[in-house]
Amino acid sequence: MGGTTLGKYIIRRLLQTLPVVLGVVVLNFLLLQLAPGDLATVLAGEAGGAPKEYVDQLRQRFGQDQPVLVQLLSYLRNLAMLDLGYSFRQSAPVLDLLLARLWPTLLLMGSTLVVSLTIGVAMGLLAALWVKTWKDHLISVAAVIFYATPLFWIGLMLILVFSIHFDWFPTSGMEDVVAFHEGFARVVDIAHHLVLPTITLSMFYLALYARLMRASMLEQRGLDYVTTARAKGLPERQIVTRHVFRNALLPVVTMAGIQFGSLLGGSVVVESVFAWPGLGQLAYQSLFARDFNLLLGIFFLSACLVVIVNLVVDVIYVLLDPRIRIG
Amino acid sequence: MRVMTRSLGLIAVAMALTCGSAYAQKPGGTLVQITQPEPPNLAPYISTSGPIGQVTAKVFDGLLEYDFDLKPRPALAESFTVSPDGKTVTFKLRRGVQFHDGKPFTSADVQFTIMDVLKNNHPRGIATFREVTAVETPDEATAIFKLANPAPYMMAALSGYESPMLPKHVYGTGDIKAHPNANNPIGTGAFKFVEWRRGEFVRLDKNPNYWRQGRPFLDRIVVRFISDASTRTAVLEKGEAHLAGFGAVPYNDVKKLAALPSLEVTTKGYEMISPVVEMVINTKKPPFDNVKVRQAINYAVDRKFAIDNVWFGFGKPAMGPISSNFEPSGLYGKGVDYTVADRVERANKLLDEAGFPRKADGTRFEMVHDITPYGEEWQRFGEAVQQALARVGIKATLRYEDVPKWLKRVYTDYDFEVTSNFLYNLADPVLGVHRSFHSDRIKKGTVFVNAAQWSSPETDALMDKATVEADAQKRGALYRELVAKVTEASPVIYVHELQFPTIINKQFKNVIDTPLGIYGNYANAYRE
Numbered sequence: 133m134g135g136t137t138l139g140k141y142i143i144r145r146l147l148q149t150l151p152v153v154l155g156v157v158v159l160n161f162l163l164l165q166l167a168p169g170d171l172a173t174v175l176a177g178e179a180g181g182a183p184k185e186y187v188d189q190l191r192q193r194f195g196q197d198q199p200v201l202v203q204l205l206s207y208l209r210n211l212a213m214l215d216l217g218y219s220f221r222q223s224a225p226v227l228d229l230l231l232a233r234l235w236p237t238l239l240l241m242g243s244t245l246v247v248s249l250t251i252g253v254a255m256g257l258l259a260a261l262w263v264k265t266w267k268d269h270l271i272s273v274a275a276v277i278f279y280a281t282p283l284f285w286i287g288l289m290l291i292l293v294f295s296i297h298f299d300w301f302p303t304s305g306m307e308d309v310v311a312f313h314e315g316f317a318r319v320v321d322i323a324h325h326l327v328l329p330t331i332t333l334s335m336f337y338l339a340l341y342a343r344l345m346r347a348s349m350l351e352q353r354g355l356d357y358v359t360t361a362r363a364k365g366l367p368e369r370q371i372v373t374r375h376v377f378r379n380a381l382l383p384v385v386t387m388a389g390i391q392f393g394s395l396l397g398g399s400v401v402v403e404s405v406f407a408w409p410g411l412g413q414l415a416y417q418s419l420f421a422r423d424f425n426l427l428l429g430i431f432f433l434s435a436c437l438v439v440i441v442n443l444v445v446d447v448i449y450v451l452l453d454p455r456i457r458i459g
Numbered sequence: 460m461r462v463m464t465r466s467l468g469l470i471a472v473a474m475a476l477t478c479g480s481a482y483a484q485k486p487g488g489t490l491v492q493i494t495q496p497e498p499p500n501l502a503p504y505i506s507t508s509g510p511i512g513q514v515t516a517k518v519f520d521g522l523l524e525y526d527f528d529l530k531p532r533p534a535l536a537e538s539f540t541v542s543p544d545g546k547t548v549t550f551k552l553r554r555g556v557q558f559h560d561g562k563p564f565t566s567a568d569v570q571f572t573i574m575d576v577l578k579n580n581h582p583r584g585i586a587t588f589r590e591v592t593a594v595e596t597p598d599e600a601t602a603i604f605k606l607a608n609p610a611p612y613m614m615a616a617l618s619g620y621e622s623p624m625l626p627k628h629v630y631g632t633g634d635i636k637a638h639p640n641a642n643n644p645i646g647t648g649a650f651k652f653v654e655w656r657r658g659e660f661v662r663l664d665k666n667p668n669y670w671r672q673g674r675p676f677l678d679r680i681v682v683r684f685i686s687d688a689s690t691r692t693a694v695l696e697k698g699e700a701h702l703a704g705f706g707a708v709p710y711n712d713v714k715k716l717a718a719l720p721s722l723e724v725t726t727k728g729y730e731m732i733s734p735v736v737e738m739v740i741n742t743k744k745p746p747f748d749n750v751k752v753r754q755a756i757n758y759a760v761d762r763k764f765a766i767d768n769v770w771f772g773f774g775k776p777a778m779g780p781i782s783s784n785f786e787p788s789g790l791y792g793k794g795v796d797y798t799v800a801d802r803v804e805r806a807n808k809l810l811d812e813a814g815f816p817r818k819a820d821g822t823r824f825e826m827v828h829d830i831t832p833y834g835e836e837w838q839r840f841g842e843a844v845q846q847a848l849a850r851v852g853i854k855a856t857l858r859y860e861d862v863p864k865w866l867k868r869v870y871t872d873y874d875f876e877v878t879s880n881f882l883y884n885l886a887d888p889v890l891g892v893h894r895s896f897h898s899d900r901i902k903k904g905t906v907f908v909n910a911a912q913w914s915s916p917e918t919d920a921l922m923d924k925a926t927v928e929a930d931a932q933k934r935g936a937l938y939r940e941l942v943a944k945v946t947e948a949s950p951v952i953y954v955h956e957l958q959f960p961t962i963i964n965k966q967f968k969n970v971i972d973t974p975l976g977i978y979g980n981y982a983n984a985y986r987e
Binding site for chain 2 (some may be wrong): 133167168169170173174175176193218220221222223224229233236284288291292295296301302303304305306309311312390403404405406407408409410414415416417419421424444
């Protein structure tokens with residue numbers, strides 16, 4: 133496989149995703165029309181009562197006096213030029229709002245992905261090596277508990293124990309808003325704030341990956357190629373690390389790619405508990421405000437993220453398993 | 460009409476004396492305030508969404524400020540004079556005041572703010588400044604309001620929270636409704652806007668050129684946004700934030716926080732807001748068109764139980780649409796007392812008379828009770844009312860929807876029977892009370908107005924008279940008559956005067972020093 137084929141493959145995959153993203157946008161646009169009430173009523177409601185003329189004036193400004201189809205077409209036309217529109221509730225362009233929230237979200241998801249995959253895979257690996265011993269049972273029971281505990285509860289408990297009782301970590305937020313650190317001190321500060329939310333969000337996925345990794349390891353170890361390897365005299369350590377581990381990892385990587393979408397969803401709870409300024413909270417707020425421009429922008433961005441991550445997962449496959457050919 | 464010439468000089472001297480001792484306060488410190496939810500924008504001149512004012516009242520000044528008895532005191536206006544006929548109000552403006560960008564504040568800014576912005580775009584300003592026909596500016600330090608009719612209520616609505624003074628040279632260019640400075644406010648206030656990191660905080664730094672000498676004491680205010688209620692409690696407990704009000708902390712956590720040595724809890728600072736918990740009855744829908752049914756429900760509601768158990772004691776029974784916070788200004792009046800000892804018997808009797816005898820299963824009729832979607836305590840309140848109504852044979856079903864859906868149901872479709880609600884009395888009954896039952900406020904599609912769709916020619920006339928009556932005593936008499944008539948007809952059940960607990964870290968003093976509380980400017984707040 134040459135570099136050009138991989139490049140071509142990526143371009144072709146990206147082109148294939150265009151109809152997917154378009155479908156997501158149109159479907160969401162139409163679904164949102166079904167929600168009762170609109171932004172104008174919410175704005176008037178927040179104002180504690182406003183004359184009807186004011187509400188009509190608002191609707192006209194938002195273009196909500198137009199038929200749905202006209203609204204949809206003009207939205208798509210703007211989207212084609214990467215103009216995501218204006219959030220009238222937040223008085224700012226949607227793109228600016230999204231970009232401001234994107235990096236905290238990527239930071240939290242990135243750290244969660246790394247932590248949950250590393251620890252999850254390690255736990256699964258160890259459980260498989262110690263299969264049917266008390267250590268295996270201990271790991272499995274822990275995984276089930278992590279899997280079953282609600283995220284918000286874990287988050288609050290971590291705050292109570294490690295923030296209020298021990299005073300090791302800040303309760304919430306992304307940085308210290310009294311000190312306003314700069315430079316390297318700011319990086320350390322943000323990392324400090326990142327610890328509890330990452331642990332909370334990792335718990336669930338860590339359990340998932342651990343269980344999957346354990347099952348996958350046990351399955352691979354029973355396969356013929358392992359027997360062959362053993363027969364030709366390879367040391368057990370090398371069999372596990374070079375052969376079994378690499379093959380067992382494939383389903384975990386697949387799962388991690390699929391779970392990425394749900395990671396975006398799960399982060400709403402964690403962002404809310406830890407006041408983390410990510411996309412999830414923004415989506416939640418704009419839904420309740422019927423801020424459809426902003427909401428559609430978030431859906432569009434999330435769709436793009438999921439598509440890109442799936443592409444990355446496919447490329448990682450190739451690197452992990454030379455038998456898999458692209459194209 | 461009596462002459463309302465009022466020099467504020469004396470008050471100013473008194474202020475200077477009381478504040479003189481405060482010069483000993485040492486400057487410095489960052490106050491972290493929790494505001495819930497995050498404001499949608501920082502444009503208080505086009506939106507009155509609650510959280511906006513909690514931030515912008517520090518950035519913008521008004522012409523006046525107010526004492527706890529709701530009497531005005533000087534701010535950007537050093538004094539004002541009301542003409543004998545009540546139709547001309549002359550403001551003498553403070554000289555040498557600068558906006559945060561260094562440009563001077565003049566009468567042209569007042570004219571622009573009132574005539575071009577608030578009168579046309581501010582959701583409440585449309586009503587507040589309805590009578591203002593022109594603002595004349597004979598010189599830079601004089602602004603003369605010309606009114607079509609006297610508007611005594613206007614004088615209570617000139618704070619930096621309610622009517623912020625904007626710089627004409629900034630907001631005068633471009634579309635005021637989508638202005639680039641909507642999220643980058645520039646005013647004359649004690650604190651300058653520095654940064655808004657969405658989902659995190661707004662940062663306000665001390666204005667070194669503030670017109671009050673030696674103020675503000677604090678270096679910085681940071682307003683944080685934390686959507687989870689339990690986390691807000693934890694943050695206050697740990698001292699990472701120092702101040703929260705307006706229900707930002709759940710009532711069931713307030714007791715726990717109040718017990719901590721580092722925190723104190725106050726219910727002061729809501730005197731110009733005066734929220735009243737109520738139940739709006741759709742008087743066009745049988746059987747609620749029957750006054751006896753409405754009175755029966757009114758008697759059936761157990762106010763004391765709701766206050767003690769749902770609001771953990773924060774509140775007191777309401778005796779009518781007007782809050783007792785108006786007692787010092789003479790506008791308060793008590794109506795029919797629905798809290799009498801034999802209220803359950805009275806309710807049963809009224810329902811019998813109305814033609815709804817108990818059926819074999821003990822019930823009389825069924826109804827749907829909509830819950831106002833502004834927090835969990837309203838569901839508990841709904842359950843409390845449900846039990847109280849069951850006692851008199853009314854079977855109530857609770858319905859809980861999200862904000863846009865509820866607003867549409869109640870104020871656009873009128874598709875409800877009874878809904879819980881809470882409305883602010885605001886700075887004057889004209890602004891906050893008339894809207895609930897005046898005939899000209901029965902407006903389909905307009906939220907927080909007369910959804911009960913009840914009115915009467917007598918009560919309309921009383922309100923119209925009180926609107927233009929400049930004499931406080933005569934106004935008080937009109938309102939007492941109004942309250943008696945409205946509570947008798949019972950289109951809205953006034954349950955109780957809601958008290959919001961404000962939690963303050965004891966390191967900080969003098970934070971809540973006006974009836975606007977968290978909507979104040981914190982110019983006199985300091986850290987010990």
